Amino acid sequence: MVKSVNVAIVGTGVVGSAFVSQLLRMSSSIKYNVIYIGNADQSLKAPTGLSADNWASALQSSKTPSLSIPDLLEFLKEQSSITKLPTILVDNTSSLAIAQSYPKFLENKISIATPNKKAFSDNYSLWEQLFNESRKKNDTALLYHEATVGAGLPIIGTLNDLIQTGDKIIKIEGIFSGSLSFIFNSFSQSDDIKFSDIVLKAKELGYTEPDPRDDLGGLDVARKVIILARISGFGINSLNDLDIESLIPKELSSPTLSTADFLSQLPNFDDQIKQQKIDAANEGKVLRFVGSVDLVNNKVFVGIAKYDKSHPFASLQGSDNVISIQTERYTNPLIVQGAGAGSEVTAAGVLADTIKIAQRV
Numbered sequence: 001m002v003k004s005v006n007v008a009i010v011g012t013g014v015v016g017s018a019f020v021s022q023l024l025r026m027s028s029s030i031k032y033n034v035i036y037i038g039n040a041d042q043s044l045k046a047p048t049g050l051s052a053d054n055w056a057s058a059l060q061s062s063k064t065p066s067l068s069i070p071d072l073l074e075f076l077k078e079q080s081s082i083t084k085l086p087t088i089l090v091d092n093t094s095s096l097a098i099a100q101s102y103p104k105f106l107e108n109k110i111s112i113a114t115p116n117k118k119a120f121s122d123n124y125s126l127w128e129q130l131f132n133e134s135r136k137k138n139d140t141a142l143l144y145h146e147a148t149v150g151a152g153l154p155i156i157g158t159l160n161d162l163i164q165t166g167d168k169i170i171k172i173e174g175i176f177s178g179s180l181s182f183i184f185n186s187f188s189q190s191d192d193i194k195f196s197d198i199v200l201k202a203k204e205l206g207y208t209e210p211d212p213r214d215d216l217g218g219l220d221v222a223r224k225v226i227i228l229a230r231i232s233g234f235g236i237n238s239l240n241d242l243d244i245e246s247l248i249p250k251e252l253s254s255p256t257l258s259t260a261d262f263l264s265q266l267p268n269f270d271d272q273i274k275q276q277k278i279d280a281a282n283e284g285k286v287l288r289f290v291g292s293v294d295l296v297n298n299k300v301f302v303g304i305a306k307y308d309k310s311h312p313f314a315s316l317q318g319s320d321n322v323i324s325i326q327t328e329r330y331t332n333p334l335i336v337q338g339a340g341a342g343s344e345v346t347a348a349g350v351l352a353d354t355i356k357i358a359q360r361v
């Protein structure tokens with residue numbers, strides 16, 4: 001008999017759209033019944049005849065508003081009991097409210113695959129609810145979040161495998177932001193290039209968030225670092241416990257400043273970061289925006305660091321991510337490198353998690 005699972009998808013933006021298309025195009029020995037697709041406005045409940053080519057127009061013309069979280073939970077429970085099939089919720093939003101409701105879905109035997117960092121990098125109490133021992137022992141529902149760090153790169157799975165096989169993590173260090181990777185890789189390429197010009201270029205190429213301050217502030221990197229630290233057993237309580245070195249000049253940190261005004265005033269601060277670059281070059285080094293977790297000294301760092309030109313972080317290309325994991329077994333660090341941002345690779349990371357769940361439930 002063919003194995004079947006129910007799949008409910010919330011969020012159809014950059015990642016969600018690529019996810020739905022990849023899922024509907026995939027050929028598999030498991031049958032994935034899409035029972036719900038919704039975004040912040042509309043939804044399709046128990047749709048039939050969906051294909052990779054028609055789902056977006058079907059959703060756009062739907063008159064069904066999206067379900068509230070409690071209604072979605074009830075709908076999924078009802079569908080599971082009618083179809084007698086396991087259900088997977090795919091959260092492709094960045095909603096904190098949805099993230100906070102994961103324990104409820106899991107308690108009701110609904111598995112989750114997600115690139116949403118909120119559940120794993122917010123307050124530690126939510127992390128504990130999701131990963132405590134009793135849930136691990138009784139879990140009939142699974143929770144996978146590989147794409148919360150490094151998009152589709154195998155980082156979280158690798159880290160979990162190392163820990164579960166008894167290795168001891170010593171240090172994790174990496175370039176975790178596609179946009180900041182591009183900005184610093186380009187900045188180190190020439191003496192004349194201005195930092196503010198690269199930020200503009202990164203925005204034009206679609207590497208940054210619509211407001212580049214969301215990348216420059218370092219919060220996205222900090223969330224990824226918290227996730228890796230927690231998996232490694234370093235229980236950081238919240239984002240407030242981290243010292244994040246923001247690339248937003250203090251003078252431009254007012255939340256009322258528009259994106260356009262921020263970008264037009266950023267050139268006034270080019271000299272500051274240029275001097276940092278010159279100082280690093282005088283030591284034969286380049287600047288990179290990194291995150292690190294030092295498990296020997298219980299220290300976490302998010303900010304600019306200097307690396308020798310021969311270091312793997314110095315030779316990174318484009319918007320790639322690189323993560324180095326040093327352990328008792330891997331005294332020479334294990335290094336994962338490749339595209340760490342973008343809709344297709346991120347969606348593929350979420351889809352790979354969905355497949356793993358479908359195979360295991």
Ligand code: NHO
Nearest residue numbers: 011012013014015039040093094116151177178179341342
């Ligand atoms: P969008 O495009 O804003 O889409 C969000 C969708 O969620 C919309 O359809 C919206 O209607 C829906 N939504 C919001 N609230 C909802 C609610 N309460 N109920 C139902 N629907 C709701 O966001 P993205 O870009 O598609 O991102 C989706 C998730 O993936 C976010 O959690 C994001 O953090 C995560 N993610 C995205 C990316 C990316 O490339 N866009 C990456 C990783 C994770 O690898 C990427 C990355 O790290 C990029 C990073 N900026 C970097 O490294 O430079």
